Amino acid sequence: MTEEVILRVKDLRTYFKTDEGTVKAVDGVSFDLHKGETLGIVGESGSGKSVTNLSIINMIPSPPGKIVGGEVLFMDADLLAMPANKIREIRGNKISMIFQDPMTSLNPFLRISTQMTETIILHQGLGKDEAKAKAIEMLKLAGIPAPEKRIDQYPHQFSGGMRQRVMIAMSLSCNPEILIADEPTSALDVTIQAQILDLMKDLTARLGTAVILITHSLGVVAGMCDTLCVMYAGRVVERGATDAVFADPKHPYTQGLIKSVPRLDVASGNRLSSIRGQPPNVIDLPDCCPFYPRCDKAMDICKRKYPAVSRFDDGRSVACWLYSEEKLP
Amino acid sequence: MSDKEVLLDVKGLKMHFPAGSRSLLGGQKRFIYAVDGVDFQIRRGETLGLVGESGCGKSTTARAIAQLYKPTAGEVILEGEDLSKLKAQPLIAARKNMQMVFQDPYASLNPRMTSGDIIAEPLRIYQKRGILSMTKTETEERVEMLMERVGLSRFFKNRYPHEFSGGQRQRIGIARALALRPALMLCDEPVSALDVSIQAQILNLFKDLQDEFGLTYLFIAHDLAVIQYISTRVAVMYLGIIAEISGSADLYRKPLHPYTQALLSAAPIPDPAIERTRKRIILTGDVPSPDKVRTGCYFYDRCSKRMDKCAKSVPRLKEVEPDHQVACYLYHDPE
Numbered sequence: 145m146t147e148e149v150i151l152r153v154k155d156l157r158t159y160f161k162t163d164e165g166t167v168k169a170v171d172g173v174s175f176d177l178h179k180g181e182t183l184g185i186v187g188e189s190g191s192g193k194s195v196t197n198l199s200i201i202n203m204i205p206s207p208p209g210k211i212v213g214g215e216v217l218f219m220d221a222d223l224l225a226m227p228a229n230k231i232r233e234i235r236g237n238k239i240s241m242i243f244q245d246p247m248t249s250l251n252p253f254l255r256i257s258t259q260m261t262e263t264i265i266l267h268q269g270l271g272k273d274e275a276k277a278k279a280i281e282m283l284k285l286a287g288i289p290a291p292e293k294r295i296d297q298y299p300h301q302f303s304g305g306m307r308q309r310v311m312i313a314m315s316l317s318c319n320p321e322i323l324i325a326d327e328p329t330s331a332l333d334v335t336i337q338a339q340i341l342d343l344m345k346d347l348t349a350r351l352g353t354a355v356i357l358i359t360h361s362l363g364v365v366a367g368m369c370d371t372l373c374v375m376y377a378g379r380v381v382e383r384g385a386t387d388a389v390f391a392d393p394k395h396p397y398t399q400g401l402i403k404s405v406p407r408l409d410v411a412s413g414n415r416l417s418s419i420r421g422q423p424p425n426v427i428d429l430p431d432c433c434p435f436y437p438r439c440d441k442a443m444d445i446c447k448r449k450y451p452a453v454s455r456f457d458d459g460r461s462v463a464c465w466l467y468s469e470e471k472l473p
Numbered sequence: 474m475s476d477k478e479v480l481l482d483v484k485g486l487k488m489h490f491p492a493g494s495r496s497l498l499g500g501q502k503r504f505i506y507a508v509d510g511v512d513f514q515i516r517r518g519e520t521l522g523l524v525g526e527s528g529c530g531k532s533t534t535a536r537a538i539a540q541l542y543k544p545t546a547g548e549v550i551l552e553g554e555d556l557s558k559l560k561a562q563p564l565i566a567a568r569k570n571m572q573m574v575f576q577d578p579y580a581s582l583n584p585r586m587t588s589g590d591i592i593a594e595p596l597r598i599y600q601k602r603g604i605l606s607m608t609k610t611e612t613e614e615r616v617e618m619l620m621e622r623v624g625l626s627r628f629f630k631n632r633y634p635h636e637f638s639g640g641q642r643q644r645i646g647i648a649r650a651l652a653l654r655p656a657l658m659l660c661d662e663p664v665s666a667l668d669v670s671i672q673a674q675i676l677n678l679f680k681d682l683q684d685e686f687g688l689t690y691l692f693i694a695h696d697l698a699v700i701q702y703i704s705t706r707v708a709v710m711y712l713g714i715i716a717e718i719s720g721s722a723d724l725y726r727k728p729l730h731p732y733t734q735a736l737l738s739a740a741p742i743p744d745p746a747i748e749r750t751r752k753r754i755i756l757t758g759d760v761p762s763p764d765k766v767r768t769g770c771y772f773y774d775r776c777s778k779r780m781d782k783c784a785k786s787v788p789r790l791k792e793v794e795p796d797h798q799v800a801c802y803l804y805h806d807p808e
């Protein structure tokens with residue numbers, strides 16, 4: 145990880161118009177991604193992780209969705225202001241993606257070879273044979289046994305874990321600057337998850353790829369990420385170095401989240417602490433801290449205004465009135 | 474194991490599903506050996522955690538115990554009575570003492586019934602069959618008591634499942650399972666679909682209900698930390714058999730079976746300082762499909778410690794330390 149920022153997300157806002165009202169799925173998300181960094185985005189379902197990811201590469205289905213504000217600066221160019229043909233050159237090439245279900249990106253009717261070489265030819269300008277050689281090399285790196293044979297098979301001939309390996313091979317084949325992985329192991333069993341995470345870590349370190357890893361698992365974040373953003377109701381409530389956040393979580397939500405995960409290394413007996421109440425509804429959310437109904441430390445102001453972001457010496461930023469200098473009447 | 478009374482005794486349980494014939498021209502019949510000889514006991518008031526990767530036969534085990542499937546072989550003895558031998562009528566009566574909670578509360582709740590009716594349904598079924606006698610008011614009162622007890626306001630009893638969040642729907646499923654005051658609850662991944670903050674609420678609810686009603690649980694999950702939190706004893710399943718079973722603290726402190734060791738080492742711990750220094754046993758390959766008759770250890774293909782004798786006969790579960798059984802030739806010799 146270096147000082148060089150390769151992706152800067154600034155005050156990103158993505159809303160969906162629905163029959164029930166406006167869903168503020170992402171509502172003012174900001175973070176920097178440095179060269180070679182692995183950044184985790186963690187949060188419970190519906191907190192806006194996937195919409196953040198899709199907004200970055202400008203792939204929000206519209207309607208009903210719309211990116212209503214913010215910037216996504218990739219090497220000084222705003223991806224949100226880019227014409228469609230230019231962003232297509234970046235997607236899958238400079239910025240590539242993998243999803244929880246590999247079949248969202250794989251065509252079931254095409255051989256792996258066709259699907260892999262197409263992208264390589266398109267983005268790297270290689271000839272057909274060279275592209276195939278490159279694809280085989282990537283499959284081999286991704287731990288697919290007998291890649292020369294398996295490359296001619298169809299997606300359904302691979303197991304879930306193997307398919308995710310194919311996706312990793314495919315997404316890294318153009319040597320992207322950034323890999324966005326949205327819950328890449330959430331559908332896999334733990335032993336397979338360990339294999340895939342190991343592979344991702346190894347390959348991205350070797351190729352110097354920066355990673356945005358989206359997951360609901362604090363365990364996965366702890367093992368994989370240099371930095372992390374904790375999302376709640378479309379906002380980043382806490383951001384910082386992974387070690388610092390786990391050692392001393394500042395936001396009451398982060399504190400509650402970490403305490404509510406049962407841990408393998410802690411014998412049972414002590415009661416698990418849980419966060420009371422239900423996750424928020426992000427439809428027509430008023431100006432308030434969305435966590436206040438579940439927060440033990442809620443104050444009057446939390447109900448009236450979204451917290452200003454406080455910064456700490458260790459580079460942490462936390463959106464909570466507990467830490468705010470700004471005092472309101 | 475404590476000397477409390479055995480509530481459920483599962484002996485040699487097998488569930489083989491027919492899987493069509495080998496070719497169009499007939500030939501050998503094929504089977505899915507989903508559960509292939511499982512033995513365990515659960516004592517009254519305890520929680521047996523059943524853990525293993527997807528497809529290893531956890532749900533099938535629970536369903537075969539509940540007699541939702543007719544087991545291919547084996548005995549399921551609940552309070553001294555072998556359920557697998559009972560005729561339809563006495564089975565229905567016996568089943569009253571054993572209820573299930575499922576993973577997906579949405580799929581398991583009838584969307585056209587109110588939460589109150591869903592919770593009352595088991596009571597009404599048993600009333601209709603003349604096994605249970607309760608007045609209308611008693612039924613109402615029981616439903617309201619149950620709702621409050623699982624953390625739902627009784628004022629929600631006229632609402633439909635879609636009006637509740639995932640965690641609340643799971644509470645409805647739990648109230649329904651409690652309605653008949655069963656001794657045993659078979660919980661099939663009841664927290665796997667829930668977010669962590671809600672998962673913790675529901676796990677604590679299960680613990681509180683156990684204390685209050687003296688319930689006994691068979692609790693299925695694929696998350697080892699969840700299993701550790703909830704269980705008194707733990708059974709690790711692999712490909713339709715039990716690889717290891719012991720008291721919970723023991724299993725996590727000193728896992729014996731190479732598969733248990735690999736599972737534990739693969740499960741992430743939410744602590745970056747620990748994760749950085751942990752050594753992982755990375756298993757190679759995928760879980761094989763349970764469609765073969767096995768003549769050696771079921772874990773042989775993926776085991777890093779396999780020996781010649783492991784391919785020659787199937788290791789049986791054997792007690793190698795007090796209340797710690799393992800099916801592995803590292804700890805005992807072939808018979």
Ligand SMILES: Nc1ncnc2c1ncn2[C@@H]1O[C@H](COP(=O)(O)OP(=O)(O)O)[C@@H](O)[C@H]1O
Nearest residue numbers: 160167169188189190191192193194195196208
């Ligand atoms: N196509 C869509 N139409 C309407 N609402 C959507 C759509 N996609 C996402 N949302 C809403 O946006 C919010 C954030 O969703 P998402 O980013 O998928 O959450 P996460 O990935 O954190 O689970 C949710 O409330 C979700 O219902």
Ligand SMILES: Nc1ncnc2c1ncn2[C@@H]1O[C@H](COP(=O)(O)OP(=O)(O)O)[C@@H](O)[C@H]1O
Nearest residue numbers: 490505507526527528529530531532533534763
């Ligand atoms: N009704 C069925 N018919 C045929 N095969 C089944 C049936 N139910 C489960 N299986 C198979 O039995 C094995 C065990 O399944 P299951 O008990 O659902 O596993 P788990 O709950 O541990 O994920 C799997 O290979 C599954 O495909």
Ligand SMILES: [Mg+2]
Nearest residue numbers: 193194195327
């Ligand atoms: Mg998502």
Ligand SMILES: [Mg+2]
Nearest residue numbers: 531532533662
């Ligand atoms: Mg199951």
